[in-house]
Amino acid sequence: MLAMADGNASSSGESALAVRFFNMDPVIIPFDPDALCESKEQRMWWAFLASSMVTFFGGLFIILLWRTFNYLWTVCCHCNPKNKDIQKFTNVVFSQADANSKNLEEKEELPVAEVGWMTSVKDWAGVMISAQTLTGRVLVVLVFALSIGALVIYFIDSSDPIESCQDFYKDFTLQIDMAFNVFFLLYFGLRFIAANDKLWFWLEVNSVVDFFTVPPVFVSVYLSRSWLGLRFLRALRLIQFSEILQFLNILKTSNSIKLVNLISIFISTWLTAAGFIHLVENSGDPWENFQNSQPLTYWECVYLLMVTMSTVGYGDVYAKTTLGRLFMVFFILGGLAMFASYVPEIIELIGNRKKYGGSYSAVSGRKHIVVCGHITLESVSNFLKDFLHKDRDDVNVEIVFLHNISPNLELEALFKRHFTQVEFYQGSVLNPHDLARVKIESADACLILTNKYCGDPDAEDASNIMRVISIKNYHPKIRIITQMLQYHNKAHLLNIPSWNWKEGDDAICLAELKLGFIAQSCLAPGLSTMLANLFSMRSYIKIEEDTWQKYYLEGVANEMYTEYLSGAFVGLSFPAVCELCYVKLKLLLIAIEYKSDKRESSILINPGNNVKIQEGTLGFFIASDAKEVKRAFFYCKACHDDITDPKRIKKCGCKRLEDEHPSALSPKKKQRNGGMRNSPNGSPKLMRHDPLLIPGNDQIEEMDANVKKYDSTGMFHWCLPKDIEKVILTRSEAAMTVLSGHVVVCIFGDSKSALVGLRNLVMPLRASNFHYHELKHIVFVGALEYLKREWETLHNFPKVTIVAGTPLSRADLRAVNINLCDMCVILSANQNNIDDTSLQDKECILASLNIKSMQFDDSIGVLQANSQGFTPPGMDRASPDNSPVHGIVRQTSITTGANIPIITELVNDSNVQFLDQDDDDDPDTELYLTQPFACGTAFAVSVLDSLMSATYFNDNILTLIRTLVTGGATPELEGLLAEENALRGGYSTPQTLANRDRCRVAQLALYDGPFADLGDGGCYGDLFCKALKTYNMLCFGIYRLRDAHMCTPSPCIKRYVITNPPYEFEMVPTDLIFCLMQFDHNAGQSRVSLSHSSHSSHSSSKKSSSVHSTLPSGNRPSRTKSREAPCNWKWFTDETENTTRNIQINQYKSTSSLIQPIREVEDEC
Structure with a gap:
């Protein structure tokens, strides 16, 4: 019976145990007789949790007990805390009396004696964990990587039951996790030693993570049992992800650091909360004897937490345990707040990330350039249109734009249209990091665009100079081509040590070139248009109709x-x-x-x-x-x-x-x-001949060691500085002075206007390859307060006069005999002070229209002006039969302002439509296709944008252009101007006089002279060869009357430019030929004797004015007749049968190097 009872009891116990196992099946694996686990029928989760709690609270108790004991010891013993610390760590005690008795050397050794081994160990531990050294950075990164590895092991183990029996020697993941936690324990010891405040260290998040993850591993080895437990807390290490990336120099900007911080906090909180739900839901409530558990995978818990934070709550997965539901109540409050604040901020940071914030990847075998500065739709489109023109031979260059402002939609669309050759990056050249992004060190060149329409040009130039400094500081060998607005600011580039124009660095001064082009138009009307078209890439537009546009566009190509x-x-x-x-x-x-x-x-x-x-x-x-x-x-x-x-x-x-x-x-x-x-x-160097090749007799005759006629370089005429009061004429004084064949410069400006740099306009007109008597008188009409500011750069030039007034006053214009001038230039210094672009040119347009509407009385034109053209070198000027252009007497003065030669500066290209009321130009027509530009009567600074591309592909082009338009400015001269801001006079030497022997642009008239036979239906190629062989004159274009190809009773006197006509091109007698003329050494020796006029007494007091009288009869040209033009001919002269003879006769003359028939006698100094 006893045995039966025992057997029943045993059966009953086994069935009870089976029932218990059945009930706990979801949370613990079934009984395995091979597993060496103690107390298989019991759960041991409390042992793992107890190890963590004992470690945490035990250490906390010891720290608090130590602090309490230390405080009581200090209070009871009335000890100085500082001396107590010294005694504690160094065991060295010095009394005050002993300290006073020590000598200076012992006092200096005292701090060394205070450093004990504990302090050294603390400092060493601090260096190891501070990431200040390479070892420290490696250690910090290694700890983070191992923490992520431990988290990955947790993800793997989460598929197993929460608690199971495991053999340490057979479980590979447990061995790896054990190794990781041993390393964490050592790192915890370093952190504890290096901590200044042990209490706060004990309560840190990373310390709490170690408390609840490291001790359970050792318990697992001891019990041969694994508990998933709180190992999910390793996910909290993700919060330090941004710090690790900063240590590795991956994160450098505040936005990127903030973005990574938000993402890491959000993910770590999400994964940690999911781990807690996974633990309690798979374990059940302890007070329910773990009977209310449910099997949920870790990733189902991750899903549950996401739908909970987002307040969606599908209900397909939910918490069943009381602990889980209680946690969800509090997590909804915090998680919802975090989700509602973090997620929008993360999206905003991602959305606000620079769309163009990447780095340029160089393409093998393909060069790239960096373009920066003023990046707008207009500047970029003009640049790309010229740089990527089809006429360039296979442009295998990629263009990288760098600007600190993201492009607008229009500019972005432009970049997309050229995406194969253009890239845009957002950044600043002042930031070395951005320069590294665009690979400036491997770039072929860096081009800096300027804002031509800014209100403060000096500030804009300063910005570009700072860009040059930044780029050169980053990579001194990079080639830089920059645009500058003001000529005097070019001197600042010379202060940059790595700036070297010999290696290709170039500064394109817009003011210098703009005024140089205009000055050349004063010598050869239409030349500004021809030169602007030559260095600009234009596609050929074919026109079948026989109009002036057909021939003009053929030359534009x-x-x-x-x-x-x-x-x-x-x-x-x-x-x-x-x-x-x-x-x-x-x-x-x-x-x-x-x-x-x-x-x-x-x-x-x-x-x-x-x-x-x-x-x-x-x-x-x-x-x-x-x-x-x-x-x-x-x-x-x-x-x-x-x-x-x-x-x-x-x-x-x-x-x-x-x-x-x-x-x-x-x-x-x-x-x-x-x-x-x-x-x-x-x-x-500039174009000049070898001094040995120049006839020396003529040069020596002109040398005068006691007189300074030219500047120190010999490139420009020079005189002693003059006070501005000596060159100022009132309106009445100007009216008494008969001016003729001069240049009138109408300038708008005041005391606050930006300087336009009038020296750049005067220098080409005072080039030394003109003889003194060939210099055109320059008369400035404008506000005296503005001209006083410009005078410092003009006082060394001869034949300059100022008339205080306004260009809008007809009285002032009549006083300077604008109807007798060779050219009227209209400039404004106030153009960039107006926001409305359509009104920027209002002053210049009003002045131009005002002049064109003026009427002049023929009775005052008693002065007869000779229009004799230049004589090619080697010809006898006194022989009328050999003269290429015979004199034509101007019978009367101009009676209408429409016939006055005018060139107007414009800022806005579209405003060119207002200059000529009789043209039919569309407002959307490009500037080079408009009639005023084709005729050379309008010039806009925008045409100079093409020089950036031209200079990049060939740096000699800029030197050639500057040589042609500036009259001979050299880098040496720029260095002198940077030192003194004024020309320096120099004595005539064979070397300086040799610099005069250089070509200049002139216009050759075909109406009479040795080329007259070719002007009447001859071929342009025959003229080209004859002029080249006979006079070494190089012809390169024609300035033709607009209606020369038409047979109309009243032809227009406007002319247009034809560049490089073909050999068979038929010419007409009224054509003017652009040519490069050799310097005439003999012209200065055949000067005409001049007499004083009735105003000679006045001219002696005003040396800068031109006083004229009638030409002596002995000096009048012998031939004054003109050719008759039958109506059935295909060409027309300026003077027709139906028009009066007061039309401007200087359409027939050479306008570059006229010998004025009447002029005052004055010294050439």
């Missing part, structure tokens, strides 16, 4: 290119090569890069017969396409001598073309740098 000359040209003179290129190759060669015996590179424009072509000479051509210019490089006399079609001139198989040219560059590099960098000093 021409651009300026450079190419190395073939070896077939070596040894030939420049005129011979120029003629061969024009006749056979259909190319216009205007200049070459010449290397002297000293191997110094010089740019010679139409140098004449004295210069022979050398091996590897670089030529400057005017052509319509880059492919056409290659004919000059491929030309071979043996293979191409009998070819008449220039298109068939291609690379041949001759040995001379197969051999690599010793000094020739590749086509890409040639176009990029123009060959100037191969010169020994890389110094591009």
Whole structure:
């Protein structure tokens, strides 16, 4: 019976145990007889939790007990806490008496004695965990990586039951987790030693994580049992993710740090809360004997927490336990607040991240340039239109724009249209990090655009100079091309140590070039339009109708290119090569890069017969396409001598073309740098002839060691500084002074206006390649308060007069005889002070319309002005039969202002429509297609934007343009102006006088003279060859009457520009020919004797005024008749049968180098 009872009891116990196991099946694995677990029938979760609680509260108790004991000891013993600390850590006690008795050396050794081993260990531990050293950073990153590894192990173990029996020696994940936690324990010890406040350290989040994750692992090994427990707290380590990224220098901006902080806090809180729900839901409530548990995977809990935070609450997964539901109540409050605040802020930070904040990835085999500065739709579109023009030979360059403001929709659309060659990045060149993003160190060049319409040009220039400084500071070798507004600000670039124009650095001064173009138009009307079209890329627009636009647009399609000359040209003179290129190759060669015996590179424009072509000479051509210019490089006399079609001139198989040219560059590099960098000093000098090649007798006769006639460089006429009071004329004084053949400059400005730099306008008109008597008198009409500010830069130039007044006053304009001037220039210094762009040019437009509407009384035009043109060098000026342009007497003065030659400066291109009321230009028409621009009567600074691209592809182009328009400004002269801001006079020496021997632009009249036979239906090519062979004059364009091709009773006297006409182009007698004229050494010796007028006494007191009287009869030209123009001819003169003879006769004359028939006698100093 007992045995049966025992057996029943045993059966009953086993069934009860089976029931217990059945009930606990969701939370603990079934009984395994092979598992070495103690108390298999009991749960041991409390042991794991107790280890963590005992560690936490035990340590907390010890810290508080130590603090209490330390406080009581200090209070009871009345000890100084500082001395107590010293005694505690160093065991060294010095009394006050002993300290006073120590000498100075012992006092200095006292701090060393106070450092004990505990302090050293604390400092070492602090360095190890502070990430200040490489070892510390490695340790911090390693701890974080191992924490993430422990979290991943938790994710793996979460698929197992909450509590299970595991053998440490067989469970690989438990071994890894044990190794991780041993490392965490050591790191915890370092942190504890380095902590200054042990109590706060004990309560830190990272410390709490260690308390509830490290001790349970050791308990698991001891009990051979695993409890998932609170290991999910390792997810809280994710909060330190942003700190780790900052240690690695990955996060540098505040927005990125804030974004990572928000994301890491949100994810760590989310994963931690999910771990707690997973624990309580799979375990059940303790007071329910764990009977109300439910099996949920960890990722289902993650899903539950997300739908709870977002207040969606689908109800498919929910908490069943009381602990779970109680936690969800409080988590909803905090989680909802966190979700509602963190998620929108995260989205906002992601949305506000710079769309263009990446980094440029260089493409192998492709160069890139960086464009910065003033980045707007207008500036970028103008730049891209010229830079990426189809006429350029395969532009394999990627353009990277860098600007601190994101582009608007229009600009963004423009970038997308050119996405294959254009990239945009948001940033500033003043930030080295942004410069690194765009790979400025590997960029081919950096181009800086300026705001041409800013109200404060000096501030804009200062900004661009700071950009240059920043870029050069980051990478001194980078080539920089920058735009500048004011000429005097160019001097600041010379202060940058790494700025080197010899290596390709260039500053394009808009004021210098703009006023230089306008000044050249005073000497040769229409030249500003021709030069602007030459360095701008324009597509050919074909017009079938026989209108003036047809011939104008044919010339517009021409651009300026450079190419190395073939070896077939070596040894030939420049005129011979120029003629061969024009006749056979259909190319216009205007200049070459010449290397002297000293191997110094010089740019010679139409140098004449004295210069022979050398091996590897670089030529400057005017052509319509880059492919056409290659004919000059491929030309071979043996293979191409009998070819008449220039298109068939291609690379041949001759040995001379197969051999690599010793000094020739590749086509890409040639176009990029123009060959100037191969010169020994890389110094591009101005066009000038060797002094040994210049006739010395004429030079010596002009030398006067006691008189300074020119500046120290010999490039400009110079005089002693004059007070402004000596050159000011009142209205009545100006009216008494008969001015003729002068230049009237109407300038708007006041005391607050920005300076336009009138020196840049005067310098080309005072170039030394003019003789003194050929200089046109300059009369400024404007506010005296403004002109006083400009006078400091003008007081060294001769023949300058100021009339205080306003250009809108007709009385002032009549006083300066505007109807007798050779050119009227209208400028304004107030254009950029108005926000409305359509009103920026209101003053210039009003002044232009005011002048054109003026009427002049013919009775006052008793003065007869000779319009005799220049005589080519070597011809006898006294012989009327040899003169290229015979004198035509101007019978009367101009009677209407519409016939006065005017050039108006504009800021806004669209305002050109208001200048001419009789044209039919559409407001949306591009500037170069409008009639005022084609006629040379309007000039806008926007046409200079093309110089950025032209300078990048060939840095010699800028030197050539500046040489043509500035009258001979050199880098040496800029250095002098930077020092003194004024020209310095110099004595005449053979070297300075040699600088006068340089070409200048002039206009050749065909109405009479040795070329008259070609003007009557002759070919332009015949004229080109005759002028080149006979007088070394290089023709490059025509200034033609607008209605010369029409047979109308009242033709318009307006002219337009035709650039580089073809050989067969038919000419008419009224054409004026643009040509490059050689310096005439003999012109200064054949000056006409002049007499004083009735106003001579007045002129003696006003030396700057031009007083005229009638020409003596002996000096009158012998030929005054003009050609008759039958009605059935295809050309017309300015004077027709139906118009009066008071039309402007100087349409027939050479407007560049006139010898005034009547002028005052004054010293040339």
